[in-house]
Each structure stands twice: as C-alpha cells, then as structure tokens.
Amino acid sequence: MRQLRDRVAVVTGASTGIGRAVARSFANEGMRLVLASQNADRLAQAVDELRADGFPVIGVPTDVGDESQVQALADATLNEYGVVHVLVNNAGVFAPGYLWDISTEDWKWVVDVNLWGPIHAIRAFVPHLLTQDEGHVVNVSSAGGLMPAGVHGPYCTTKHGVVGLSKALRADLAIKGADIGVTLVCPGAVKTPITSQIQTTGPGGVPRGTVDLPPEVDAAFGSILTYTDAGIPASDVCDMVVEAIRENHFWLLPNAEVFFPIFDKQLEDLKAGL
DSSP: OOOOTTOEEEEESTTSHHHHHHHHHHHHTTOEEEEEESOHHHHHHHHHHHHHTTOOEEEEEOOTTSHHHHHHHHHHHHHHHSOOOEEEEOOOOOOOBOTTTSOHHHHHHHHIIIIIHHHHHHHHHHHHHTTSSOEEEEEEOOGGGTSOOTTBHHHHHHHHHHHHHHHHHHHHHHHHTOOEEEEEEOOSSEEOSGGGHHHHOOGGGOOOOOOOOOHHHHHHHHHHHHHHHTSEEHHHHHHHHHHHHHHTOSEEOTTOGGGHHHHHHHHHHHHHHO
C-alpha cells in the first residue's frame, strides 16, 4: 500500500507506547484515524492531542478481549468513515511471575488481550478490508514471541501465538488472492510503559498496585525493566511500521539484533532434533 493519505487506519492500544506513536506517524502521513484503548482517560488525551494539531481522529474505548466491543469498534469506524484500510493490532498486557504461580485470572486477562484481541479484530475488520482495493494488517508481537523468556509465561505464550496467527493470516489471504498485506512486528528493547502495567492496570482495567514476587523473579523482572528502559524510542518503531506497510514487508524486528544469536541457536537445535 504505497498511498496512505486519506486512508483509514484503526490502531488498538493507541493511548500509549508504540500504538500512540504509530497513530502520530499515520496522522503525519495524512491518514484518518480510529484509536482504541481500554483506558478511556489516556485515550481521550491521545485523541485531543491529535485533534489539536488538526488531524481527523476519533477514539473508541475498547477492551479488545471482548468480542462485542471489538465489533462495536468496527461499527464505529464504518459509521465515521465508511471504509477501513489499515488495522494495527497493538494492544498488549503483561503479568510477571512463575507461570505456574500466575493466577488463572491474570492468565485469562493476558490471553484475552494479547491473543484473542488480534483474533477478534481480524474477524471484525478483514471482511471489510476485502471489500477495498487494498489493505494491510499489522500485528505487534515481540522478540518474546520468537524465543523463550523467563518470568512472563503468559506474555511469551500469547506473543508466540501472534506470530502463528500472522503467518496463518498471510497464508489465507494468499489463497484468497487478496491485495492485503500483513506485517508482523517483533520489537526487541523499545521504551514503552507495558512493563509498568503490573501496577497501573489489571484484569478489567483495575490497577493492582504493588504485586509481591519471589526475590529471584523480582530480580529477573527488574532486568527486563532495565533493558526496556535502555531501548529505542517508540517513535523509531512507528517510522519502520509506515515503511513496512508501504513496502509490504512481513517481518519487522525493531532493535532485536541482540537476540539474533538466540534465534540462530534455536535453529541449530531444531536441525539437530530432526
């Protein structure tokens, strides 16, 4: 999709981090926007910020883990603009701990948002993308969706699922003969607030405050925070996303080079096991 001006883009998880940065980049490209986030207050701030600069944008508070709310997001998009061209599945949440200790409630929350969210959105939006001349789906996974990662099993599990979902979507669209691109974004270290969500949100959007973790888990989680804080800004990622849409690139691994030796080792292990 070379031409972005006047196209309509839907971005989930758009009130902060990569989603908010992507929305800004899309606006600068002349796109019309629909922003979604479970946090209505942050969403309103993001929308007001773009409107103050004269960009066409609406905000739709949405829990992407709820199929009916995602369908309402699609309906709001079509009611406002009549079409949709780009879907960015960016909403994501995080719950640290030993995966056997993490509560069923937290497991369900992470799976609902990180995996069911993109599934719901694909089911709600792709039928409309198919009616357009062209379209594009961007699924935001993680480097943690390509390699093992300790003390955040639900996140790692769901982000691996998004990788498989994206590959399957691309294969299905090819069989359909649709001019709809798919980009799979697997960021490495990027400065975003996702790891702070342990205090600021939780199932149902309710902040959990301080969460007690075993000392070794807390230390491992702290190393993740340190690594993330030293990452590239989200604005760098959104520029890459725009380019990936224009060039129809499937793989996008922003600042993930440090993990390439791990990916290579996984491939060696796979070959050895054959």
